[in-house]
Amino acid sequence: MSDFYFGGDLFQELDRMQRQMSTLFGNLPSSIRSSRTDVFPQLNIxxxxxxxxxxxxxxxxxxxxLEVTVDKGTLTISGERNGETLxxxxxxxxxxxxxxxxRRVIELPQNADVDKVQARYENGTLSITVGKREASKPRAITIQ
Structure with missing residues (x-):
């Protein structure tokens, strides 16, 4: 006989424990792809x-x-942000x-065409567009 007795809903208890762990450790990334909040600059891809x-x-x-470079399937954004003077x-x-x-390094997907990169900076936002290779674009096939 087990010394452990659980008299409630197991899933409800696991949900309660997860909320307690989130409170205890703060807002850590929810997955390996999530970024830390103290990384600069923050990215949307x-x-x-x-x-x-x-x-x-x-x-x-x-x-x-700012400097944007592409090399061997990676895109690098680097630069410097000066502080305000007191x-x-x-x-x-x-x-x-x-x-x-x-410096931020982003691994580009295999279908990215590094010869088709455009970057623009406006209102504190750096927007970068990396074109895809023609062969990788979806196309409709006509059924005969």
Whole structure:
């Protein structure tokens, strides 16, 4: 006979334990593909039939300091974000905004065409479009 007795709904209890663990450890990534909240710049990556779309949220970054490169199936976004200057004689009490150099590396899908990359920076957002190879695009087949 087991010393363990469970008198309630097992799934309800597991859900309660998961909520307690989330509270205890904070908002950790929910999967291996989730990103930490302190990574800069944060990215959204999506795909259409024609291209891979990457959006990097980089407010306060001088567009001249940004560099986008593609090499061996990876796209790299690098740059520098300068800090705000405090008045003379002031000491930093708290600092929550990231400043300094950054670099993000994104593995592109195999059907990405690295010869078709476009990037634009507007209102603190870097948008990158990587075209897909023609052979990988879906096409309709006519039935005879």
């Amino acid at each position: 999506g795909s259409t039939d024609d291209a891979v779309e990457i959006v990097a949220f980089a407010p306060g970054v001088d567009p001249a300091s 008045p003379e004689g002031a000491r930093t009490y708290a600092k929550e905004r990231f400043t300094g150099s950054f």
